[in-house]
Amino acid sequence: MSAKLRRYTTLILSSVPLVFISTPLYSAGFALIENSASGMGKAFAGAAAVAEDASTVWFNPAGMSYLSESLDGKAQLTSAAHLVAAKTDFTDKGSAPPASLGAASINGERNISEKVTSFIPNLYYVRPLSDNLQFGLAINGPFGSKTHYEEDWVGRYQATETDLKTVNLNPSLSWKANDKLSLGAGISAQYIDATLGSSVDSVGACRKIALSVAAQTNSTALIDYCNATYPKAAKTETDSQALVKGDDVSFGFNVGLLYQPTKMTRLGLSYRSKIKHNLKGKASYKVDPGLLPVIAQTGINTFTDRDIRASIKLPDSLSFSLAHQLTDRIELLGDITWTRWSTFQNLVVTDTAGSEVTRVPEKWQDVTRISAGMNFKYSDRLTLRTGVAFDEEPIPSAVHRTPRIPGNDRTWVSIGAGYKVNKKISLDFGYSHLFLDETPIDNPGESGYSVRGLYDSSVDIVSAQFNYTF
Numbered sequence: 001m002s003a004k005l006r007r008y009t010t011l012i013l014s015s016v017p018l019v020f021i022s023t024p025l026y027s028a029g030f031a032l033i034e035n036s037a038s039g040m041g042k043a044f045a046g047a048a049a050v051a052e053d054a055s056t057v058w059f060n061p062a063g064m065s066y067l068s069e070s071l072d073g074k075a076q077l078t079s080a081a082h083l084v085a086a087k088t089d090f091t092d093k094g095s096a097p098p099a100s101l102g103a104a105s106i107n108g109e110r111n112i113s114e115k116v117t118s119f120i121p122n123l124y125y126v127r128p129l130s131d132n133l134q135f136g137l138a139i140n141g142p143f144g145s146k147t148h149y150e151e152d153w154v155g156r157y158q159a160t161e162t163d164l165k166t167v168n169l170n171p172s173l174s175w176k177a178n179d180k181l182s183l184g185a186g187i188s189a190q191y192i193d194a195t196l197g198s199s200v201d202s203v204g205a206c207r208k209i210a211l212s213v214a215a216q217t218n219s220t221a222l223i224d225y226c227n228a229t230y231p232k233a234a235k236t237e238t239d240s241q242a243l244v245k246g247d248d249v250s251f252g253f254n255v256g257l258l259y260q261p262t263k264m265t266r267l268g269l270s271y272r273s274k275i276k277h278n279l280k281g282k283a284s285y286k287v288d289p290g291l292l293p294v295i296a297q298t299g300i301n302t303f304t305d306r307d308i309r310a311s312i313k314l315p316d317s318l319s320f321s322l323a324h325q326l327t328d329r330i331e332l333l334g335d336i337t338w339t340r341w342s343t344f345q346n347l348v349v350t351d352t353a354g355s356e357v358t359r360v361p362e363k364w365q366d367v368t369r370i371s372a373g374m375n376f377k378y379s380d381r382l383t384l385r386t387g388v389a390f391d392e393e394p395i396p397s398a399v400h401r402t403p404r405i406p407g408n409d410r411t412w413v414s415i416g417a418g419y420k421v422n423k424k425i426s427l428d429f430g431y432s433h434l435f436l437d438e439t440p441i442d443n444p445g446e447s448g449y450s451v452r453g454l455y456d457s458s459v460d461i462v463s464a465q466f467n468y469t470f
Helices: 003-015 063-070 202-217 221-229 289-298
Strands: 076-092 111-128 133-140 144-148 161-176 181-200 240-262 265-272 275-286 306-314 317-325 330-339 346-351 356-361 367-377 382-391 410-420 425-436 439-443 451-469
Touching: 063 111, 063 133, 063 161, 063 181, 063 240, 161 240, 181 202, 181 275, 181 306, 202 221, 202 289, 221 289, 240 306
Parallel strands: none
Antiparallel strands: 076 111, 076 451, 111 133, 133 161, 144 161, 161 181, 181 240, 240 265, 240 275, 265 317, 275 306, 306 346, 317 330, 330 367, 346 356, 367 382, 382 410, 410 425, 425 451, 439 451
């Protein structure tokens, strides 16, 4: 990344403080659906069809035409914020080191309880350019996650830290083709920053190197050294640490249409493209002193700080939404969103010479999110909302679930309200509780250090939004 571009993205990150901290993610995979408080109140049912505020720039840019009409051609600025409280308990069920280390066991914490609160902001702007043409801008973070474990937990050889942040800038245009049909399109400039941390069992690494040397030289000197220096494997006191960091800016697009067959019904269709990121960064290591002589003697560069590369495809998605005005007071809403998470098959990090630093099989699957909700117009100023949703998880099995992203299917139950303060200002509030079943993990580990156990999680989300029309 150029210095100029790096300064630019740093400015964006500092002005839009996106922080994602969780163990269970809030939407499928590591997608973040928390992109409006008005949507939160109805579990995002009808998101591509309602077009009730400037957040439609993100959910369906074609909705800007409908919004502009409801605002009498005025512009609108929408700012939303979400507080997410996640509670997670992990209970170990037999995590273990490789069988090649004999009767060794992993020392450290086997039962973990963690409560974390995070903050997710969004910003949207819509203004008319002419009677039939509207411009909009969305600034948000559509993907992100953070898991943090202490360096003495039993699964540390698979993960100690995972921190993924995105900032997405999405300018869009909407064109009203006729009284029933509107079309929209936009482009996305997306910045991603990723950090992956894990512990390394110095004993296992030492013996692996020594066995490789012995096979070539018929000398057991290094094996004897490893056994003498490290009599016990998988101990926190002798662990080394690995940290991989990288970032990238890449581009994608989105298109949408809004069709109104009758005055009472709107249908929305929205597609958002995949974005392929080619991250560049550094791998750095804190090596246990007992391992340093082995590295120096053999010249093996496995634990040498070096430049790295990684490729990740963030998925495309397709949403179909319905908004139907059943009565003067009741609006029924529905949504089906399909996400192509099958693009995420492996997490591979290589150095600049092409040698693998890490490879984790993911084997994720495509998923569907289904939601239904309602707007109830209590008065000219107050609208009440509710909704439910079922959100599939793309992780295919406990074997492919990792401590970095230990997600599971979740059910949303949501309530909310919108209040018009005056002709220029309106406020929205939303609350959701996410129910998750107990989540098993039985991952054998890239190097044979398995993590077996159960995650028990719940998530509460409180959202608030300010809309200003001018």
